[in-house]
Amino acid sequence: MLKIWGRISSINVRKVVLCAQMLDIPFVRMDAGLSFGVxxxxxxxxxxxNAMVPAIEDGPYTLWESNVIVRYLCAREGRLCPSDLQTRFIxxxxxxxxxxxxxxxSGVAFVQWIRTPETQRNHHLIAQSVEATEPLFALLxxxxxxxxxxxxxxxSMADIPLACEVHRWWGLPQTRPSWPHLERWYAQMRQHPGAVGVLDLALS
Structure with a gap:
């Protein structure tokens, strides 16, 4: 059975779990990183x-780097990895x-809002992160x-890491502009059965 190492609070671990669930791959996940140590x-x-999460064990085969793991699992299963060359590279x-x-x-605002005690929070850094991130979501x-x-x-495999990125940004306690096409797509991603336990989680 596929082994996924890493705490579910990590966006990069969530990518791998979301991918495995969308592909119906049986797996076991072991907590690692931050307070879990390991x-x-x-x-x-x-x-x-690199002493980071995630990592996977697929039998004797090991792999790290979240987006690479997503690519590997999709290619292994022959699903969500576009067969058309140009679509694949998009x-x-x-x-x-x-x-x-x-x-x-986007990561700076997440760290400040979620991982930094309120008394130590730097709202200037949050504002800088918002200023840098909002044009990118507008592009998406x-x-x-x-x-x-x-x-x-x-x-396709491209939707998986981006859904996890949107999940994290949507979960921050701040206002955001209306992005109707992005909101439509993300609602569709959340409706996928594989999204349960990933895109419905509170941030931590």
């Missing part, structure tokens, strides 16, 4: 020398954008204006 033990470092493009651009902008909203899913007409 990540600095010799056994875990043999799985992921998916890859948006997955990389989530990790390198959107996550970097535009991408979804004429297509039901991120990469086109069909649900």
């Amino acid at each position: 990540v600095n033990t010799p056994d875990y470092l043999a799985l992921n020398p 998916s890859e493009q948006w997955m990389d954008w989530q990790q390198t651009t959107l996550n970097r902008a 909203n535009e991408q979804l204006q004429h297509r039901p899913f991120i990469a086109g007409d069909q649900l």
